[in-house]
Amino acid sequence: MSHRALLLAAMLLAAPVLAAQDASSLAGRSRDQTALAGVDQRLVNRFPASVAVRLDALVDSAASLGLPTEPLVLRALEGGAKGVPADRIQTSLSRLLGSLGRARDALGANTSASDLTTAASALQTGLEPTRLVELRNLRGDRSLTVPLGAYLDLVARGAVAERAWQRVVDLARRNSADREYEQIDAAGLVARQPEDRR
Amino acid sequence: MIDGRALLMLCIGTPMVLAAQQASFTTGGGVARVDQLTSGPIGTLAADVRYNPGPLAFMLTGSTINHQNLGSTNRVRSNLMLAGKLSDWSINAGPVYELASGVRDPRRSAWSGDVGVDRRIGRFTIGASAAEGISRPDNQRLTFGRRSARAGVTIGPVEVQGRYDLLITRDSVLRDDVFFDPGEVTTLGGDSPFQSRTRHFEDLSLRLAVATAGFDVRGTFAWRSGDDIVSQTWWRLEAALPVSDAATMVFATARQPADPVLNQRGSRAMTLGLRLAFSEDGRERLPARIEVSRESATLVRVIFVLPGGDSARVMGEMTGWRPVELEPLGRGRFAGWFLAPGGTYRVNVSLDNGPWIAPPGMPRVEDGFGGLVGLIEL
Numbered sequence: 001m002s003h004r005a006l007l008l009a010a011m012l013l014a015a016p017v018l019a020a021q022d023a024s025s026l027a028g029r030s031r032d033q034t035a036l037a038g039v040d041q042r043l044v045n046r047f048p049a050s051v052a053v054r055l056d057a058l059v060d061s062a063a064s065l066g067l068p069t070e071p072l073v074l075r076a077l078e079g080g081a082k083g084v085p086a087d088r089i090q091t092s093l094s095r096l097l098g099s100l101g102r103a104r105d106a107l108g109a110n111t112s113a114s115d116l117t118t119a120a121s122a123l124q125t126g127l128e129p130t131r132l133v134e135l136r137n138l139r140g141d142r143s144l145t146v147p148l149g150a151y152l153d154l155v156a157r158g159a160v161a162e163r164a165w166q167r168v169v170d171l172a173r174r175n176s177a178d179r180e181y182e183q184i185d186a187a188g189l190v191a192r193q194p195e196d197r198r
Numbered sequence: 199m200i201d202g203r204a205l206l207m208l209c210i211g212t213p214m215v216l217a218a219q220q221a222s223f224t225t226g227g228g229v230a231r232v233d234q235l236t237s238g239p240i241g242t243l244a245a246d247v248r249y250n251p252g253p254l255a256f257m258l259t260g261s262t263i264n265h266q267n268l269g270s271t272n273r274v275r276s277n278l279m280l281a282g283k284l285s286d287w288s289i290n291a292g293p294v295y296e297l298a299s300g301v302r303d304p305r306r307s308a309w310s311g312d313v314g315v316d317r318r319i320g321r322f323t324i325g326a327s328a329a330e331g332i333s334r335p336d337n338q339r340l341t342f343g344r345r346s347a348r349a350g351v352t353i354g355p356v357e358v359q360g361r362y363d364l365l366i367t368r369d370s371v372l373r374d375d376v377f378f379d380p381g382e383v384t385t386l387g388g389d390s391p392f393q394s395r396t397r398h399f400e401d402l403s404l405r406l407a408v409a410t411a412g413f414d415v416r417g418t419f420a421w422r423s424g425d426d427i428v429s430q431t432w433w434r435l436e437a438a439l440p441v442s443d444a445a446t447m448v449f450a451t452a453r454q455p456a457d458p459v460l461n462q463r464g465s466r467a468m469t470l471g472l473r474l475a476f477s478e479d480g481r482e483r484l485p486a487r488i489e490v491s492r493e494s495a496t497l498v499r500v501i502f503v504l505p506g507g508d509s510a511r512v513m514g515e516m517t518g519w520r521p522v523e524l525e526p527l528g529r530g531r532f533a534g535w536f537l538a539p540g541g542t543y544r545v546n547v548s549l550d551n552g553p554w555i556a557p558p559g560m561p562r563v564e565d566g567f568g569g570l571v572g573l574i575e576l
Contacts, residue, residue, distance in 0.1 A: 042518060075566065077519035078544065082554065084567045092566040114542055121563055126321060126352065145542050149573045153561035156570060160409040162355045182561070 040073050047076075051086040058093045067100045068113035071120075099123045106132040107144075118148040125155050131165060138172035147172055150181035159189035255279045255290075263467075269301040271462075277312070286568045288316045294329065298460040306460045308333035310344070323350045323359070335461045340369040342459050356408050363401040365424075367458050371395045399424035399458055401432075414438040422455050430455065432464070438473070446473045487559025490576055496537050498576050502557055505530035507549035514545030516576065521548070536576070544571045 036044050036052065040059060043052040055076045059069045072093050079089035099120035104111060106129035107119060119132050135144055147168050154164035167184055244261035260274040279292035291313040299305040310331025317324055329344040343366040350359030370392040403420035415437045423429040436450040448471050456464040489501040502524065504510050510524045516538035524532035524547075544565070546554040556562035556572040565571040 074515045074519065074544070078515075078565065078571075079567055081513055081519040081521070082546075082565075082567055082569070088567065096566065118542065124566070125564070146575075149542065149561045149563070152563040153573070156562050156564055160355075160414075162409060 042073060043076060046080045047086070051089075054086070054090055055093060058090070058097055062097055062100065065101060066109065067097070067104060068116060070113065071100065071117045072096060095124060096120055102129055103132065105129065107136055112143065115144045115148075118145045118152070121152055122148050125152065126161065127151075127165070135169065135172055138169065146178040146181050150184055154184060154186050154189060157186040159186045163189045255281055271298075271300045271465075272305075273298045273462075279312075283568055286317050286319075290314045290316075290327075294331070296460060298457065298462050300462055303461060303463075304336075306333065306335050306462075308342070308459050310342070312344075314346075321352045323352075324348070331459070333459050335369075335459075338369055340367055340459070342367045350405075356406070359405040359407075361401075361403045361405060363403070365399040365401075365458060367397045367399070369395055397425040397458070399427070401455070413440070420455075427456075430464075447471075448473050487557060488574065490574075492540070492576070496539055498536050498538050499533060500536060500574070500576070501527065501531055501533045502547060503531055503559070504547060504549050504557070507552075509550055511548045511551075512545060513548075513554070514571075514574070515543040516545070538576050540576060543574050543576055545574045546571055 036049055039052050039056040043055055043059075046052075047055065055072075059072045059076075062069045062072055075093055075096055076089055079092060084092075100116055102123055103116050103119035107115065111119075122132070123129065132144075135147060139147065151164055151168045154167070155161050164184075164186075167189060168181065171180055171184075245259070247256075247258045255277070257277040257279070258274070259276075260272070262270055262272045264270045274295075274297040276295045277292060279290045281288065281290050283289065292311070294310045294312050295307065296310075297305065297307045308331050310329045312327060312329040314327030315325060325346075325348045327344070327346045331342050331344075333340045333342065345364040345366075346361065348359055348361040350357060352358075372391055373393045399422065401420050401422050403418055405416070405418045407416045408414065415435075417433070417435045419431070419433045421429070421431055432453045432455040434450070434452040434454070436448060436452075439447045441447055448469065450469040450471075451467070452469075453466045454464055456462060487503045489503075490498060491500075492498045502510065502512065507530070509526065510532040511521045512524055512534055513519050513521045516536045522534055522536075524534045527533055544563075545557060546565075546569075547557045548554050554569070556570040557574070561573040562570045563573060
């Protein structure tokens with residue numbers, strides 16, 4: 001038997017298998033496309049289909065609760081860009097969703113998405129929701145993003161949370177300009193005995 | 199993931215020690231010895247220098263206590279630690295050098311390699327560390343190991359930590375069956391008159407810290423037990439009252455345990471002093487790290503000041519978290535155009551394809567994934 005005849009025989013034997021695989025692949029793709037209907041396109045483009053669907057379910061939960069969804073999508077994209085495993089992204093989104101809800105409960109339904117997102121981050125550091133109400137009352141209609149951002153910045157720099165919060169609230173009481181929040185020096189707010197930190 | 203800012207903090211304490219007492223109870227070869235030092239008012243000088251260039255941290259702490267008409271006790275400890283993050287864990291590793299001398303004790307030093315891991319889970323913290331080192335007390339070779347496990351919880355301004363520390367020392371002592379004769383040394387069996395000895399010292403401690411808007415109180419209460427020592431308690435209590443951003447009034451009382459590695463006696467002291475701190479946080483002393491010029495309601499040009507790199511990338515909420523190459527303008531300045539309505543955006547930058555960091559000179563927050571992210575107002 002010539003080489004050409006052997007090759008032809010092999011192709012005939014393999015054809016049904018290849019055809020079955022191709023049909024299976026098409027069916028899988030079709031299932032994916034069905035499942036991905038309505039999923040945020042940015043999640044679809046960035047994550048495997050199964051992950052995108054799981055993350056989008058949390059985004060849907062936020063929408064059904066009347067919470068902003070963009071912060072959740074952006075947090076998922078951030079995790080994806082930083083190579084964070086899907087399970088940890090999902091956990092982070094769940095925490096953010098819960099914090100957004102608590103922030104909305106404390107600040108009211110008319111709060112801007114920017115304020116809600118920053119307030120949610122503050123709650124995740126252990127800040128009590130009543131503190132948000134205190135700041136809301138002091139700031140009136142003005143945005144909370146700058147004072148809360150300053151608070152989060154100070155905590156990230158190692159400041160004692162209670163001390164950082166008091167400094168922020170002091171400025172709010174004095175009706176200070178936003179730039180004054182950015183000039184708070186973290187050095188005076190850290191714990192006084194750093195050698196005991198371990 | 200790694201904060202690249204530089205932090206230099208110098209603390210100079212000049213506490214006046216109101217009362218101090220050093221005492222130790224040692225046994226050796228069946229002979230018990232009690233040493234005790236007492237003195238009237240004496241002075242101390244302590245310094246704490248820290249420098250954090252990127253992932254490296256250098257810490258040098260030292261103190262000298264002058265005992266009137268007796269002499270002084272001195273301690274120095276320096277660490278050079280490499281810090282990083284692995285998943286949600288903070289990891290520190292590096293060499294430690296310790297030096298100590300007492301009124302009646304010669305100077306002794308020890309080298310060790312230290313590695314530790316810590317993790318914060320919401321209000322809870324857990325951590326562990328281990329070290330192996332060598333010292334030469336009294337011209338004898340002593341190796342030692344330190345193991346530590348800790349867990350803590352923060353409830354409002356109160357932080358509670360439980361901790362277990364184990365110190366293992368390995369040295370040698372004369373064998374029981376060795377007798378010295380003025381004329382000759384006789385040993386029974388074996389070639390060496392010495393036998394190896396391993397001792398364990400355990401500290402079980404509870405640390406309590408209260409950091410309020412006005413003051414700090416920190417206390418450590420511990421129980422020590424181990425081989426060849428009498429079990430004992432030791433404690434340290436310190437109250438710090440800031441009187442300005444740079445100065446803090448400190449009141450402390452302590453009963454310190456002995457240090458078997460550096461062979462230092464335990465001590466007891468009460469201190470009232472003033473601690474001065476100087477720090478460079480970077481933000482105030484550096485020029486503006488970002489320039490924002492809005493061209494329209496949606497188009498904005500941002501110049502990042504990132505000294506020390508030839509190329510820079512940025513990714514953030516305004517780029518859909520996709521890396522974008524910035525245009526180098528020279529002298530550490532990099533520019534980018536973004537379609538972004540006015541608002542606050544989370545952002546990271548990377549210099550020379552290095553790790554993604556929070557841009558220096560702007561507010562930063564934890565990103566929820568174990569790193570930091572900058573907040574930029576556009």
